[in-house]
Amino acid sequence: MPVEHVLQVEGLKVRRGRSEVVRGVDLVVGRGECVCLVGSNGAGKTSLIEGLLGVLPARCSRLMFDGERLDGLPPWERVRRGLVVVPQERDLFAGMTVRENLMLGATSRTRRRESTALDRVFSLFPRLKERSGQAAGTLSGGERTMLALGRALMSEPKMLVLDEPSLGLAPKVVGVIVSTIVDISRQGTTLLLVEQNIHQAFAVASRAYVLEHGAVIAEGTTDELAGSDLVRHGYLGRSARGSVVAP
């Protein structure tokens, strides 16, 4: 059975200022798939996402999303078509309540579907329901990540892009976020997970792209890649050595 692609990118080049930080990337994500994009700090992961969304100037030979061309559309139009990004900085509305933040997530949807989407988010994150009247700026780091995820889910995206969802969180909270991401994926939402932490990414995703200096240097299923020399030495190596040294 042929895999239906939600996202299909060919030859994506993204500029940040004067330098080209993403240099010709090909990427596909199938419907219902959970794909991860890994790479070290500065590899161009966030720039790639911003190029996809149209925040940074990008050129490509092909950018198809759910059967439509995205190039030329402003970022909010891409969001309205179902390509939703949870940015690294979360970009919450700090002075507004948790509930207001969530409702704004449904800006592009009809009112009728708002309440069902809200119920779904509250069942995924009961903590957000408890804090629904609180200002987003007063939340803890973990709660803010939950809110950013919840806000993104409110629009019932066709594909959700998570930019370093575990960045800056306590290990215990990371566990909660990761298991929620797994839940979201199981419920059928297509995911593109952008991670520096390759262990976490490989535990969740079925397929991976490894990005270095703005180019894909390896791709494949996470099982294949986890066994490959490149990934073992370049990315899993440090922690492997660490476990040898540890008593």
Next chain:
Amino acid sequence: MNATLVQVTLTGLLQGLIYALIGLGLYLIFNVMRVVNFAHGHLVLVGMYGMLILEPRTFGDYLLGLVVMALVAAAIGYLIERFLIEPGLARPGHSQLVITLGLGIVLQYVFQVLFPEPFESIPNPYPWGEAFAAFGVTISMPRIAAGVASLVLGVLISILVYWTRAGSIIRACAESLSGAMHVGVNVRRTYRLTFALGAACAAVAGGLLLPIQPVSPILGLELTIKAFVVVVIGGSGSLWGTAVAGVILGVAEALGSVYAPGSLATSLVYALFFLIILLRPQGIARRVARA
């Protein structure tokens, strides 16, 4: 209590409510777009000269004139944003500052050419008499009506901003532009409409001001500065801060004009401005919670 003091304070309060409405427009534009509109006072003049042209003879005509001026100013504001502000927003630096300042100067000369007669006004359009008098205090009817109307409009705009879906989108853009974009808000359109709303506030305030204060082209810059003072004193916390700041400015100005000698009156207002900046640089109503 001294009747003069009461009269002066009440007059200042009513004038302050008009300043608050002008400031509200500037506040919305500044908070959403981070653009300081130095032509804001000249948009007030658009309302004043517009009413002068319409020359309302009856109360009904006057009300209709206010509505027309609101729509005309909104259209002008939309076009200013679309063609003058928007192209510069993506570029670094603060080109909008120079652009709005230049626009103000251009408008001033346009007014000077079109209306060579200085200090024109319109007669009292309200059907409830010339003035209200009680307990030795006399306040002119246009003043009372303009103050009350400004207050009502301010409350209506607050309702729009805090209790409607459109308002929550405006606030979202003010809170985090990137966040608004990530939830699919058409940021460009929100900018244009916010600028239109701000311009409409200014022009309606101008229409309310005209029966009280004769219009002159040089009034624009003065009103811009007053609106700016109101926004800075009010802080970026809420619309209510802007309203309170408007009243403070109006009362200070009125008291200064009576109790301070001659030309010192105007400087008194700015002395107060600097004092508040020094003591409360965050403004009088700034919220603390920020992420």
